[in-house]
Every structure is written in structure tokens, then in C-alpha cells.
Amino acid sequence: MLSFYTKYFALWVIIFGIVAYFFPAPFVSLKAGMDWFFALTMFGIGAVLSIKDFKQIALNPLVVLIGSCAQFTIMPIGAFIVAKSFGLSPEVTVGLILTGSAPGAMASNVMSYIAKADTAYSVSLTTVSTLLCPLLTPGLTFLLAGTSIDVDFFAMMLSVIKMVILPLALGFGVRYVLKDRIKTILGIFPAISVTFIIFICSLVIALNRDYMLLLTVPVFAAAVILNIYGMLSGYGAAKLFKMDIRKRRTLSIEIGMQNAGLGTVLALKHFGEKSAVPAVIFVFVCIITASVTAEIWQRRNLTEAA
Numbered sequence: 576m577l578s579f580y581t582k583y584f585a586l587w588v589i590i591f592g593i594v595a596y597f598f599p600a601p602f603v604s605l606k607a608g609m610d611w612f613f614a615l616t617m618f619g620i621g622a623v624l625s626i627k628d629f630k631q632i633a634l635n636p637l638v639v640l641i642g643s644c645a646q647f648t649i650m651p652i653g654a655f656i657v658a659k660s661f662g663l664s665p666e667v668t669v670g671l672i673l674t675g676s677a678p679g680a681m682a683s684n685v686m687s688y689i690a691k692a693d694t695a696y697s698v699s700l701t702t703v704s705t706l707l708c709p710l711l712t713p714g715l716t717f718l719l720a721g722t723s724i725d726v727d728f729f730a731m732m733l734s735v736i737k738m739v740i741l742p743l744a745l746g747f748g749v750r751y752v753l754k755d756r757i758k759t760i761l762g763i764f765p766a767i768s769v770t771f772i773i774f775i776c777s778l779v780i781a782l783n784r785d786y787m788l789l790l791t792v793p794v795f796a797a798a799v800i801l802n803i804y805g806m807l808s809g810y811g812a813a814k815l816f817k818m819d820i821r822k823r824r825t826l827s828i829e830i831g832m833q834n835a836g837l838g839t840v841l842a843l844k845h846f847g848e849k850s851a852v853p854a855v856i857f858v859f860v861c862i863i864t865a866s867v868t869a870e871i872w873q874r875r876n877l878t879e880a881a
Contacts, residue, residue: 577766584769591777599781606778613840614742616771619764620681621746622757624702631699638818642700642826645812649830650675651715653804657797667794669720670850674838674857675801676715678704683832690869692824700829709735731845738840772858775839779855782848798856802864806831824872832861
């Protein structure tokens with residue numbers, strides 16, 4: 576049941592998004608618990624990580640460094656250019672830049688596995704980008720959006736530490752102490768993550784119901800372009816550094832999929848409801864494009880041109 580629930584989470588996002596549009600009150604009433612919900616999600620991710628994941632980073636430092644640099648340059652700069660090209664408002668622009676400056680999404684690990692990519696590389700990249708995001712996510716947002724809207728770097732950095740690093744470390748510590756005894760409940764954590772994404776998307780729709788339709792068309796187009804640009808640039812960067820096909824696929828998916836849940840929470844907390852809309856739309860877009868791409872790559876031999 577949990578596997579079915581997790582696999583079709585895009586469907587639940589759509590269903591609950593419709594419910595939130597017509598019945599916003601229950602979702603808005605839960606806004607105060609948003610930080611705790613996200614922290615619980617990161618605790619679950621920490622519990623899934625193991626020592627061998629960090630060994631992969633130590634064994635492949637150069638390719639991890641290349642991937643991490645690509646993650647925090649391609650998407651933030653791309654988000655800035657796309658936002659300016661579309662003439663988006665300052666509130667929506669900072670939301671798109673924040674989404675582009677977020678770390679990689681844990682869902683990218685699953686997509687990499689389906690696509691016959693290098694899953695260990697994907698886990699390494701997601702782990703490193705998540706550990707770097709307390710500095711780089713607010714820093715890049717301040718650098719790229721600070722001239723058009725007030726960005727409080729230190730307040731955002733503290734938010735990321737509290738919602739990401741501390742629960743992640745706690746989850747990893749619990750996994751380290753309990754070892755195999757925690758394996759029986761590990762399947763719960765992806766379902767918790769999916770539930771959070773459903774909630775946060777529904778919350779943003781509930782908060783923005785009065786002007787959601789006005790924002791959707793230009794922001795949707797911007798999110799699609801940013802996502803496709805990220806996937807193509809990720810693949811191109813890996814090819815430029817002569818990585819094998821499996822790592823090319825991995826970097827394409829890793830860069831194209833952002834932790835939009837974190838972007839949404841930070842946008843709501845520091846910039847307001849309208850700024851969170853790009854992150855929510857990006858959730859839909861990146862899941863659809865990554866799923867289609869992974870399905871195509873799964874059917875192709877690794878010896879073929881990917």
C-alpha cells in the first residue's frame with residue numbers, strides 16, 4: 576500500500592490541490608506546522624542514509640565536485656535568466672530563483688534507479704548538495720534576487736539549518752545507533768515525504784486561490800523551460816567531462832529535479848504566498864519530465880546513445 580501511495584503521488588497532489596482550491600480552510604489552518612512537517616521529512620531521509628553513501632563520496636570526489644558545482648550554477652543562473660526573460664514580478668522571481676538554488680531532490684535517486692543511471696552517484700550528489708544548501712541556497716538567492724526584493728541571508732540560513740541539517744543529522748544518528756533494527760520501518764519515510772509534498776502543494780494553492788489562475792500560465796512556462804534546460808545542461812556537463820552514459824543520465828536527472836519542497840517552505844516563510852507558486856509548479860513539472868525520461872532510458876541499452 577505504501578509503495579502504491581508513493582508511486583502515484585503526482586495523482587494525489589492533483590486531487591488534493593483541487594480540494595484545497597475549493598476548501599482552503601483546513602489546509603491554511605495547518606500552516607503553523609509546516610516547518611515541523613518538513614523537518615520530519617528530512618529526519619526520514621537521514622534515517623535512510625548510511626555510512627556507505629558517504630564512502631561513495633570519498634571514492635569519487637572529482638565527479639561529485641563537478642556535479643555539485645553544476646547543481647549550484649546551472650539552475651540558479653538559469654532561474655535568474657528565465658525570470659528576467661519572462662518579466663516576472665519580484666515576488667515570483669525570488670520564488671523561481673529560490674527553487675533553482677535548492678539542493679537536489681531525494682526523488683532523483685529513485686528516478687536514477689529507474690533510468691538505469693548511476694544511483695550511488697545520485698545519492699552522493701543529493702547528500703552533498705543537501706549539506707551545502709544552508710550556505711548556498713540563501714547565498715545564491717541573496718546574490719541573484721537581492722537587488723529586487725529584500726533577502727535576509729542569515730534568517731534563511733538558520734531556517735535551513737533547523738529544517739534540514741539538524742533533523743538530517745538526527746535521522747542519520749538514529750540509523751547509526753539502531754543499525755538493522757530500523758530497517759523494518761524505513762518504508763514509512765518515503766510515504767511521509769510524499770505526504771509532505773501533497774500538503775505543501777495544497778497549502779500554497781489554498782493560500783493563492785484568488786490569483787492562482789493569473790499566475791499559472793507564465794510561471795508554468797518558466798518552470799517547464801527551467802526544468803528542461805536543467806536536464807539538458809546536466810547531461811551536457813557530464814558529457815563535457817567525459818563521464819560514462821550512466822553518470823550522464825544521473826547528472827541530467829539530478830540537476831533537473833530540485834528540492835522544491837524546501838524552496839516552497841522557505842518562500843512561504845520569508846517572502847510570502849505568491850513567491851511559493853513557482854516551487855509548487857516545479858514539483859509537477861520535474862516529476863513528469865523525469866518520469867518520462869527515466870521510462871525512455873530504462874528501455875534503451877547503455878551501449879546506445881542515451
